[in-house]
Amino acid sequence: MQLLPVNLAYFLEVARTGSVTEAAHALNVAPSAISRQVAKLESGIGVPLFARHPRGMTLTEAGSRLLAHARRTETESTTLVEELRTGRGAEARSVAVACSEGFARRLVPRAIADFRCAHPDVAFRVDVVARQEATRRVVEGLADVAVTYTMGPQHDVRVECAVVVPVAAIVPLGHELADRDRIGLADLCAYPLALASPGTSQRELFDIGAQLEGITVRPALVCDSLAPQYEFVRAGGGLALVGDLGDIEQSAATEGVTYVPVDHPVFRQREAQVQTATGRRPSWSATQFTELLVTSLRRDRSP
Structure with missing residues (x-):
């Protein structure tokens, strides 16, 4: 059942297909x-929503903004209809979570397990994506909540919680740096490094810090997935970096590594955020789970 106004529904389909005919x-x-x-619709708004081309139509900037709104409205309408039909909207539904990989290792799955102890009829979908993609999914209504790293203010989402996340070096057991209370970038860069790609927040801040210190770094391994980086460290290939969400020491021994804080002010520019959409009615389950995520993130970052 379609609850969208006709003009918005037609606009949404043209945006999806790129063609009036399709x-x-x-x-x-x-x-x-x-x-x-x-x-x-264009006349009522007063701006063009599409650029017309011989082979189709593409969204203007105004059209892209309206598309995000239309997708949020469509998702909320679908959810509302399902809740009205089943009468189970307050207690049973699915919650979609978008998060970057660091949060998918422990924080998000542990929060899901805790939530389902009290509400076993709530199902979850977790999409592990890049940090900007996690935010985009919330903006466009493709996810109920995002847990992601950010740098700078966020304008298109509601920030439910924001905490500064330090960085730690992943060091092999028995390594000469393993007993240090903290290390600087110069200490870290004296060894082969596994680093994320330049498009990630952690790598961006690392590169800025290295430049400020006058250090030239040629990574031994560039990989955005944490699992290969951990294996690289365990195998004695070098060191790597990870965001310290406050829970990494809990499983250090079983992971066969040691964590040593990296001391540099540049890493204080990054925050971990729990994000939800503005102007959209969340389900009861999504609201309650978001509150649990906020509590978990704040607890893990407590001194």
Whole structure:
């Protein structure tokens, strides 16, 4: 059942397909009806939503913003209809979580396990994605909540919680740095390093810190997944970096590594955030789980 206004539904389908003809085919209506509703929408808003090309249509900046709104509205409408039909919206539904990999290792799955102890009929989907993608999924209604790293203010989402996350070096057991209380970048860079790619927040801050220190680094391994980095360290290939969410020491022995804090002010620019959408009615389950994530993140970062 469709709760979206007709013009918004038609706009959404054109945005998905990039063509009035394909949108009309998908919706089983005349192309002229699609064109008329999109034109009315553009006229009412007062700005063009699409750039017309011989082979299709692409969204303008205004169209992209309206698309994010339309997707949020569509997702909320679908959820509401399902809750009304089943009468189970307050207690049983699925919660979609988008998070970057550091949070998927322990914080998010542990929070899910805790939540399901009290609410076993709630199911979860966790998508492990890049930090910007996690935020985008919440903005567009593809996820109920995101747990991700950020640098700088966030304008398109509601930040439920934000904490500064220090960085620790992943060091092999028995390594000469393993007994240090903390190390500097110069200490770290004296060894082969496994680093994330330049597009990640941790690598961006590392590169800034190295530049400030006048250190030239050529990573021995570049990989955005943590599992190969851990294995690289355990095998004696060198050192790596990980965000210290406050829980890493709990499993250090079983992971066969030691964690040593890296002392440099540049890493204080990064925050871990729990994000939800603005202007969208969350389900009861999503609201309660978000509160649990906030509590878990704050607890893990407590001194």
